[in-house]
Amino acid sequence: MATVSMNFKTDAESKKQFDEVAQELGLSSSALLNIFVKRVAKEKAIPFRVAVVSEKDDDQVEIPRVVMEEIAAYYVNKKTDGK
Numbered sequence: 001m002a003t004v005s006m007n008f009k010t011d012a013e014s015k016k017q018f019d020e021v022a023q024e025l026g027l028s029s030s031a032l033l034n035i036f037v038k039r040v041a042k043e044k045a046i047p048f049r050v051a052v053v054s055e056k057d058d059d060q061v062e063i064p065r066v067v068m069e070e071i072a073a074y075y076v077n078k079k080t081d082g083k
Contacts, residue, residue: 006033006037015029018032
């Protein structure tokens, strides 16, 4: 199967944390992203809970924030299930 590139932007701290999780799982960041892409394509759904919660800024204005569970849990479950 031919491969293609996907590019996106994120903040430096999120990338650093993502790279650390991937390394702890023994994966490259690319491999971890591929797990996510393949699962979304297969299930036609986001493979983790997404919720909008509110935070308040310094002026006490509510700001929506998206919260996501670790996508790496899929890999960990798959690895322990032997699939």
